[in-house]
Amino acid sequence: xxxxxxxxxxxxxxxxxxxxxxxxxxxxxxxxxxxxxxxxxxxxxxxxxxxxxxxxxxxxxxxxxxxxxxxxxxxxxxxxxxxxxxxxxxxxxxxxxxxxxxxxxxxxxxxxxxxxxxxxxxxxxxxxxxxxxxxxxxxxxxxxxxxxxxxxxxxxxxxxxxxxxxxxxxxxxxxxxxxxxxxxxxxxxxxxxxxxxxxxxxxxxxxxxxxxxxxxxxxxxxxxxxxxxxxxxxxxxxxxxxxxxxxxxxxxxxxxxxxxxxxxxxxxxxxxxxxxxxxxxxxxxxxxxxxxxxxxxxxxxxxxxxxxxxxxxxxxxxxxxxxxxxxxxxxxxxxxxxxxxxxxxxxxxxx
Ligand SMILES: [Zn+2]
Numbered sequence: 233x234x235x236x237x238x239x240x241x242x243x244x245x246x247x248x249x250x251x252x253x254x255x256x257x258x259x260x261x262x263x264x265x266x267x268x269x270x271x272x273x274x275x276x277x278x279x280x281x282x283x284x285x286x287x288x289x290x291x292x293x294x295x296x297x298x299x300x301x302x303x304x305x306x307x308x309x310x311x312x313x314x315x316x317x318x319x320x321x322x323x324x325x326x327x328x329x330x331x332x333x334x335x336x337x338x339x340x341x342x343x344x345x346x347x348x349x350x351x352x353x354x355x356x357x358x359x360x361x362x363x364x365x366x367x368x369x370x371x372x373x374x375x376x377x378x379x380x381x382x383x384x385x386x387x388x389x390x391x392x393x394x395x396x397x398x399x400x401x402x403x404x405x406x407x408x409x410x411x412x413x414x415x416x417x418x419x420x421x422x423x424x425x426x427x428x429x430x431x432x433x434x435x436x437x438x439x440x441x442x443x444x445x446x447x448x449x450x451x452x453x454x455x456x457x458x459x460x461x462x463x464x465x466x467x468x469x470x471x472x473x474x475x476x477x478x479x480x481x482x483x484x485x486x487x488x489x490x491x492x493x494x495x496x497x498x499x500x501x502x503x504x505x506x507x508x509x510x511x512x513x514x515x516x517x518x519x520x521x522x523x524x525x526x527x528x529x530x531x532x533x534x535x536x537x538x539x540x541x542x543x544x545x546x547x548x549x550x551x552x553x554x555x556x557x558x559x560x561x562x563x564x565x566x567x568x569x570x571x572x573x574x575x576x577x578x579x580x581x582x583x
């Protein structure tokens with residue numbers, strides 16, 4: 233997982249164009265349901281009071297969701313029409329999310345192959361959530377974070393193995409385990425869970441038990457044992473100042489399934505690939521200086537060097553996979569005697 237700095241809401245139709253009128257009854261009902269001081273919707277009450285005011289597509293969907301989910305009788309009554317969530321599937325929005333996450337999964341940092349699909353993932357589950365207390369799946373609780381279904385800040389780009397739930401194997405773990413996020417959303421104190429659009433989410437953010445790539449720095453919670461040959465490719469929870477492994481890191485590894493066997497193998501492969509390119513690059517530099525000193529023709533070495541450097545840099549560009557793991561490998565490569573003998577730094581090779 234890598235840190236993603238999310239810019240402000242993109243200027244796209246669903247978020248910017250106020251085109252939706254609301255029925256007077258719906259307006260009246262919403263005025264009863266939304267508190268004037270609801271932090272998340274500072275201007276909704278004033279705007280609802282103005283009958284000429286229109287709303288964006290995202291706002292309209294959010295207001296419909298509030299109207300439905302704020303009354304528990306509605307979602308218990310199976311005959312009642314459940315509002316559909318479609319804004320998050322909007323094509324323009326999808327492109328912005330795909331670009332923001334560099335075409336990679338927000339959780340496992342894998343690149344999507346040309347023919348594989350991505351899910352637009354709701355970080356806070358929209359319809360129902362699973363508290364996942366002590367790593368155990370419990371009964372789903374309704375409603376979920378219904379007011380965040382169209383919220384730009386709640387949407388991520390994810391691979392289906394991280395986002396859905398499936399029984400998968402992991403190295404050093406016996407049997408298949410249900411891995412993947414789905415509706416799991418654990419926090420440290422259940423009584424402090426935010427259950428309504430009128431409450432302030434900030435208090436819950438402080439007790440969240442999983443790593444949020446848009447809020448946390450994943451490097452504070454995960455570590456890759458690059459020196460332990462048999463475990464290369466595995467991710468572990470980082471040891472914190474209190475000498476304990478990061479709880480967020482541990483729970484995230486279990487919940488997202490960051491050590492599923494295939495993913496560990498892909499990471500290991502990416503590591504071997506990076507190492508072989510790096511060594512090839514150093515070899516070409518060494519061969520160049522040897523020939524140059526001997527007064528021989530170096531044109532072949534120059535070509536090799538250019539090619540290897542390009543490959544090395546492309547493995548570290550932001551759209552390349554497993555960047556945190558690779559950065560940790562590069563730290564280890566700094567100790568290569570050949571690098572020191574040549575008087576080079578890794579940074580200079582990446583420039
Ligand atoms: Zn993933």
